Amino acid sequence: MDKIFAKYAADRHDAVRKWKQKTGKRVYGYFCCMTPEEILYAADILPVRITGTGEPLEHADAYIQSNACAFARSCLDAGLRGLYDYLDGVVVPNSCDIIFSMEYFWRALVPRPTKPALIAGVDIKPYVHYINYPEKIIGREVLPYYLEILKGFKQELERSLNRSIPDADIERAISVYNEDKAQIRRMYEMRRSDPPALSGHDAWQIVYAGLLMPKDEHAALLKNYLDDLQSDGQTAPEGVRIYLSGSAMDLVNAGIYQIIEDSGGQVVSDDLCVGTRAFWYNLKQVVPPLEAIARRSLGTACPRSTVTTAIPENRWTHIVNTTQNFNIDAAIFYVLKCCDARLAEFPHLRNKFREELGIPVLFLEGDYTVEGLEQMRGRVEAFIEMIEG
Amino acid sequence: MGEQQKAATKGSRKTLEMARNTWKFIRQDYGEGHEHKNAGKPVVWSCALVEKELYYSMGLFPYYPEQFASLCAVRRKTKDSEKEAVRFARYAEQAGYSTDLCGYERVCTGYVVNGDLSDAPLGGMAPPDMLVTTSSVCDVRLKWFEDMAQRLQVPLFTLDRPEQVFEDIMGHPKPHEILYYRSQLEDFLSFTTEVTGNKFDQDRLNECMDWAYKTNELRLEILELRKNVPSPMGSADSFATMYPGMYCSGTERAYEFYKALRDEVRAKVKAGKGQIPNERFRLLWFGIPIWFNMSIFNYFEPVGGVFAYEPNYNPVPSPPRNTADPLTEMAIRTLSIGTSMGSRIRAVLEQCTEYNIVGGVLAYLITCRPYYLPVLELARVLKKELGVPSVFIESDLVDERSYSEAQVRTRMDAFSEMILKKMETEAACQTG
Ligand code: SF4
Ligand code: SF4
Numbered sequence: 126m127d128k129i130f131a132k133y134a135a136d137r138h139d140a141v142r143k144w145k146q147k148t149g150k151r152v153y154g155y156f157c158c159m160t161p162e163e164i165l166y167a168a169d170i171l172p173v174r175i176t177g178t179g180e181p182l183e184h185a186d187a188y189i190q191s192n193a194c195a196f197a198r199s200c201l202d203a204g205l206r207g208l209y210d211y212l213d214g215v216v217v218p219n220s221c222d223i224i225f226s227m228e229y230f231w232r233a234l235v236p237r238p239t240k241p242a243l244i245a246g247v248d249i250k251p252y253v254h255y256i257n258y259p260e261k262i263i264g265r266e267v268l269p270y271y272l273e274i275l276k277g278f279k280q281e282l283e284r285s286l287n288r289s290i291p292d293a294d295i296e297r298a299i300s301v302y303n304e305d306k307a308q309i310r311r312m313y314e315m316r317r318s319d320p321p322a323l324s325g326h327d328a329w330q331i332v333y334a335g336l337l338m339p340k341d342e343h344a345a346l347l348k349n350y351l352d353d354l355q356s357d358g359q360t361a362p363e364g365v366r367i368y369l370s371g372s373a374m375d376l377v378n379a380g381i382y383q384i385i386e387d388s389g390g391q392v393v394s395d396d397l398c399v400g401t402r403a404f405w406y407n408l409k410q411v412v413p414p415l416e417a418i419a420r421r422s423l424g425t426a427c428p429r430s431t432v433t434t435a436i437p438e439n440r441w442t443h444i445v446n447t448t449q450n451f452n453i454d455a456a457i458f459y460v461l462k463c464c465d466a467r468l469a470e471f472p473h474l475r476n477k478f479r480e481e482l483g484i485p486v487l488f489l490e491g492d493y494t495v496e497g498l499e500q501m502r503g504r505v506e507a508f509i510e511m512i513e514g
Numbered sequence: 515m516g517e518q519q520k521a522a523t524k525g526s527r528k529t530l531e532m533a534r535n536t537w538k539f540i541r542q543d544y545g546e547g548h549e550h551k552n553a554g555k556p557v558v559w560s561c562a563l564v565e566k567e568l569y570y571s572m573g574l575f576p577y578y579p580e581q582f583a584s585l586c587a588v589r590r591k592t593k594d595s596e597k598e599a600v601r602f603a604r605y606a607e608q609a610g611y612s613t614d615l616c617g618y619e620r621v622c623t624g625y626v627v628n629g630d631l632s633d634a635p636l637g638g639m640a641p642p643d644m645l646v647t648t649s650s651v652c653d654v655r656l657k658w659f660e661d662m663a664q665r666l667q668v669p670l671f672t673l674d675r676p677e678q679v680f681e682d683i684m685g686h687p688k689p690h691e692i693l694y695y696r697s698q699l700e701d702f703l704s705f706t707t708e709v710t711g712n713k714f715d716q717d718r719l720n721e722c723m724d725w726a727y728k729t730n731e732l733r734l735e736i737l738e739l740r741k742n743v744p745s746p747m748g749s750a751d752s753f754a755t756m757y758p759g760m761y762c763s764g765t766e767r768a769y770e771f772y773k774a775l776r777d778e779v780r781a782k783v784k785a786g787k788g789q790i791p792n793e794r795f796r797l798l799w800f801g802i803p804i805w806f807n808m809s810i811f812n813y814f815e816p817v818g819g820v821f822a823y824e825p826n827y828n829p830v831p832s833p834p835r836n837t838a839d840p841l842t843e844m845a846i847r848t849l850s851i852g853t854s855m856g857s858r859i860r861a862v863l864e865q866c867t868e869y870n871i872v873g874g875v876l877a878y879l880i881t882c883r884p885y886y887l888p889v890l891e892l893a894r895v896l897k898k899e900l901g902v903p904s905v906f907i908e909s910d911l912v913d914e915r916s917y918s919e920a921q922v923r924t925r926m927d928a929f930s931e932m933i934l935k936k937m938e939t940e941a942a943c944q945t946g
Contacts, residue, residue, distance in 0.1 A: 188894065190878065191884045192614075219677050222883040223651050227678060229855035230535050230891075246681070257691075258650035260656060261674035266697035273690035433701075435669035437660050462614050465883060469619065469657035472610035473664055490612060 127346050133334040134376065141173055141337060142211050145495045151213040151286075156200075156227060157220035158403045159258045159425065161418045163302050164279055164338065165216070167294035168286055172216070174336035174399075175200050175209065175446075179377030179495060188234060194223045194463040195493030201227065203448070204235040213238060216278075218256040221429045221466060228255045250285040257264060261441075262423040263432045271419045279415070295414035305344035306404040307337060311351055313401070316393045317451055322354050324361035325392025326382035329374065333399055364391030365450050365509050369485070370474070371459035372467055374399040378491065381459045381499045388506040389513065394451040399507065401447045402427060428466040438469060441477055448482065453514050457505070458487045461493055485512065520552055525588065526808035529789050530782075532775040533754035539771065540585070540757055544636040545945025550575040552638035556710040559639060559662070561647040561655045564673060567722035567764035568702060573712045575641035576670035578761055579662075583621040587805035587912035593871040597806060598635055599912040600627065608866055614883045618914040619658040626665050641666050644709050646702070650675040651853050652884045671705045673698045680852035683861030684830055687849035695845040720837045722764035723844070732761050732772040733829040739779045740822065741869055744788025747779050749799045749821035750811035751789075756827040795933055796870050800862060800884045800892060801877025802826060804907065806914045810922070817930050823869040825862055855888050866900055873933050874904035875926075879911050903936075905929040 135142045145152050147381055153165050154175040163415060165172040176198025185202035215235075217228045237252035257266050257274050283289055315322035331350075335343040367390045372378065374397045382392055395401055406424050408417045414485075426443035456478050460467045475486045487508040489501050528534055551557050558574045562581065568622070569576040578755060586598035599617070600622030607613055609627045611620055625631070631638045645668055647659035656672065663670035675698075676691050687695075703714045740747050755775055758768040782788075797814065799821050804810060811821050836843035850860065865876070874896050876889040893904035905925050909917040 188891050190890055192878075192880050192886055193883065222887065225677060226855050226887050231861075233856070234889075255679055257675050257676045259676070260653075261672050261698075264674070264693050264698070265701060266676070270690055270694035273688075278624065302754075324652075358641040428657070431649070431656050431660055431672050433672070436663055436667065437670065460612075462612075465615060466653045466657050468615050469654060469661055470610075473661055475610060488610070490614070 127350050129338070129342075129346055130331050130334040130350075133337045134330045137173070137176075137337050137376075138208055138211070141171070144171065144338070145211055150209055153213045153214040153216060154209055155216040155218075155220045156224050156351050158398045159218045159220055159422045159427070160216045160256070161278065161422070162340075163274055163298040163408070163414070163418055164275070164282065166301065167175055167296040168282055168288065168290045170213070173212075175204075175215070176375035177377060177493070178203050178495065188230060189226075192463060193226075194221075194372075194461055196375065196378070196461055197223045197227065199493060201235070204231060210236070210238070211398055214252055214254060216254045218258045219260075220258065220379065220427070221464075223463070226354070228362075230252060246309075251281065253348060254281055258422065259277060260284050261433060262425070262430045262431055263434075268416070268419060271423060272415055275400070275415045275419055277481070278376060292414050295418075296410065299408045299410060299414055299417055301341045301344070303407050303410070305340040305347070308344050308347040308351065309404040310333070312347065313394065315351065315354065316434060318360070319358045319366070319452060320363040320392050321391060322388060324382075325367070325369070325395075326379065326386060327361070327464055329379055329382055329392075329399065333375070333379070333404065336399065336403075361391060362386070363452065364389050365512050366390075366454045367392045367509075368394050368444075368448055368451070368456040369400075369459065370396040370454045370467075372461040372464040377493055377495065378459065378461070378498075380495060381457075381489075381491075384505050385457065385509070386390070388502070388509045390457075390505070390509045391456075394447050394453065396444055396447060398427070402443070405443075405447065418473055428470055431508070441475065444474065444477075447504055448484075456484050456506065457508070458486065458488045459491055460489070461491050517915045524807065524809045526754070526811045528751050528754050530566070530747060530751045530755070530775070530778055532771070532778055533751040535758055535771075536754050537885075538860065539767075540713065541636060543757075544577075544639075545924050547575045547577055548637060548850070556643040556712070556720070557640045559642040559645050559659075561659060562760060563648045563655075563675075563741065565699075566761065567719060568699070568706075570722045570764045571715065571719040571762075572703065572706045572710070574644075574706065574710070575640070576761070577642070579622040579658075581624075581757070581761060582634075582639055583618040583912050584595060584805040585635050585662045586621050586625070587914070588808075596738055597914060599806065599924040600915060602634075603913050603915075605761065607654055614881060616652075616654045616658070616883075617879075617910040618882075619654055620881075621912055623661065626662055627786065635640065642666065644706070644863075645670045646672045647669050648674070648675050650677065652882075654883070668777060669705075669709055671702055673702060677853045678849060678851060678857065679854040680857045681860065683857050684850050684854050684926050685852055685857070687846060691717070691849055692842065692845045695849055696841050699841045699844060716840065719840050720835075720910070723835065723840050725766055725769050726764040727835055728764055728771045729759060729772050729834055730829045730832050732769070736772065736776050736779055736833060737828060739783050742872060743796075744786070744790075744793040745796060745820050745822040746782040746788060748789045748858060749803075750808060750930045752824060753803050753811075753827070762826050763780070789820045790815050790818070792818050793820050795872045795937060796820055796822035798862070798866055798869070798871045798874040798888065799824040799826075799877070800874060800903075801879055802882065802911050804877065804879075804917065805908045805912050808918065810926075813926055814930050817934060819873075819930055819933070821875070823865055823871060825858075825865065855891065859888055859892050862892060863899055866896065866902055871900075871902060872937070873929065875929075876904050876906050877911075878906040879910045880908060880909050880916060881913075903929070915943075 152191035232253040242250040603620040605624035606620040758771040762768040896902040
């Protein structure tokens with residue numbers, strides 16, 4: 126794999142700092158794939174996804190209870206430790222109860238590079254930008270409402286940066302992002318073959334690196350990488366074909382890929398926010414750019430969202446879309462403790478997997494530690510062995 | 515664990531007549547719901563945060579799974595069996611629901627998984643014709659209701675309520691938020707008409723909102739009375755009497771209930787009577803109560819400690835009535851309440867001063883994210899800004915298997931000792 130992907134994946138802070146030094150541009154952190162990254166990109170900002178470290182907490186324990194999502198606590202700890210001191214701003218969408226609280230924690234506790242600029246009690250250059258992303262993603266008034274939210278976010282950004290962000294620049298950003306999504310989709314296509322062209326872990330690393338580096342660079346690197354892969358006819362080792370569904374997949378949680386591969390499995394598709402949910406659906410370029418962004422977010426079947434249909438099924442539809450033609454043998458749910466939306470939907474989805482797709486399911490409840498993952502090794506091995514028969 | 519558990523968890527001693535009357539009110543309400551259903555009229559299972567006037571004006575009888583779960587936390591099937599909440603939670607766990615999930619959810623899901631909806635305290639909730647929930651504050655309610663709708667094959671409506679990040683507990687919602695939420699309310703009405711055939715009648719809604727408004731005014735008055743020293747009505751009485759206001763708001767019977775309650779509290783204040791004869795210090799309870807052990811609210815009484823305030827289930831001032839457009843009024847009312855960590859913490863700080871609080875007992879509800887998330891930070895800010903110390907009570911809110919009486923007692927004893935010592939030192943400084 127290209128060493129730039131690996132570098133971003135392995136030492137993200139160093140890689141981003143170097144980029145910042147080299148380009149002199151701003152970097153904003155964000156929490157969730159609902160963040161309208163294209164607006165940031167259009168404003169010449171590099172948006173990077175905030176993730177945790179998996180290391181023992183140094184500060185966050187004093188502020189946020191140990192039952193809360195270990196991933197989010199680790200993110201906050203990294204912020205408090207100054208690992209993200211290169212960020213010029215932070216974007217917090219209302220993605221889940223825990224991430225919503227980051228609006229407070231990062232604003233109140235994490236050291237920021239610039240002082241608040243208070244006018245009439247309003248910070249006109251906020252460090253933390255909050256996005257009130259709707260939880261019901263289909264409905265009569267949801268689009269105009271969400272457009273207002275995005276407009277407000279853009280305006281806040283424009284004020285902070287003392288510049289305007291013209292539509293034309295957002296449109297350009299969208300096409301850059303679409304090209305990157307197209308390359309990632311191509312990569313997923315190449316995993317439909319048996320054996321897949323590249324391993325689940327390699328594919329994850331590529332998607333993850335894309336959340337930390339400029340998308341134009343990412344798309345170009347990925348294109349070259351996939352071209353080479355195609356012409357070499359290289360493949361990943363064969364294995365039981367696994368569909369992976371789970372909570373935030375960062376460097377720590379991604380240890381699950383290794384365990385699956387060591388056990389004779391191969392992840393070929395997924396329902397992850399660092400995975401299919403981030404790129405499966407393109408942004409339409411026919412509508413005004415903010416509307417394209419809004420439609421994309423509202424079209425994402427995130428576990429925390431709901432729809433208006435009487436018996437909601439959007440989550441299952443996404444799973445059907447992302448399992449079709451991947452020849453899935455089995456599904457593994459790797460859900461963090463405290464990730465309530467996922468924990469709550471699991472029994473329903475598990476039953477659907479079994480009954481409608483005839484696919485066996487393994488459930489793992491993770492605690493965001495390497496040791497915790499290691500303890501799951503035996504269960505993963507036994508599960509894969511059972512499928513191999 | 516079992517034996518000690520059973521002995522240790524019990525109800526609170528209430529000081530108000532009306533608090534003792536609430537049980538009758540609840541039993542009657544459950545019964546009425548069943549009669550309503552038997553008469554062929556529609557029943558809704560609703561999240562506790564939905565505006566109740568909507569139901570009463572549309573001819574729906576509401577049950578509230580959260581409230582039902584708390585009911586299950588105190589009832590047993592037979593004298594010797596485990597609490598109903600534990601029985602149901604086990605069913606849910608056997609069906610694959612994580613023990614880390616909200617206790618309310620596990621209990622109600624287990625109840626649904628069990629299949630026989632009448633096999634429960636008070637004959638259970640009458641079978642629903644629809645489910646209604648809101649996105650506010652907690653993701654669980656969104657997913658839990660979705661899941662129940664799928665299991666019961668009953669239509670679901672979700673009111674998407676934008677979270678509000680204010681400096682304080684109340685603020686001004688933005689125009690697009692009001693429009694959006696209003697559209698949700700309208701959609702709810704059309705949805706209900708579609709499912710039940712019942713038509714929307716604005717006059718009927720106004721009537722319910724009048725009752726709700728007047729009830730809210732009474733409840734605000736009660737809150738104001740509760741600031742008196744000695745505390746005439748504590749958290750035990752407040753939690754015991756919240757049912758009509760929380761769940762039956764918009765009805766005349768809720769109004770009558772609070773009128774009587776207000777009169778009772780007012781009379782107590784006039785007579786200078788407190789919750790206990792010798793009140794020495796006043797405490798805050800933060801969080802949903804641990805329903806299976808309400809006796810915790812009397813714990814500090816022997817040393818003169820009373821729970822004087824709890825932010826949960828309490829009213830905030832309503833906007834003026836707008837009979838020409840009650841839905842906009844409702845949207846403004848709902849969206850004027852801050853739901854962010856900052857808003858919620860600020861509100862508690864303010865109220866601690868108003869109610870002369872000297873210590874905080876913070877429920878660290880291990881399965882309820884919106885309530886355990888702020889507790890450490892709240893404790894820190896209380897200490898830093900007001901010098902108020904806190905203690906944490908760790909437990910699920912309805913599932914007593916996670917509760918350790920011994921640990922809680924040790925912590926609370928150390929806490930009250932510390933408060934009393936602090937008071938002595940302060941008194942000595944003043945006289946010395
Ligand atoms: S892993 Fe789950 S609980 Fe944690 S931040 Fe993500 S969605 Fe929220
Ligand atoms: S998680 Fe907390 S707020 Fe949400 S339903 Fe459960 S008890 Fe209520």
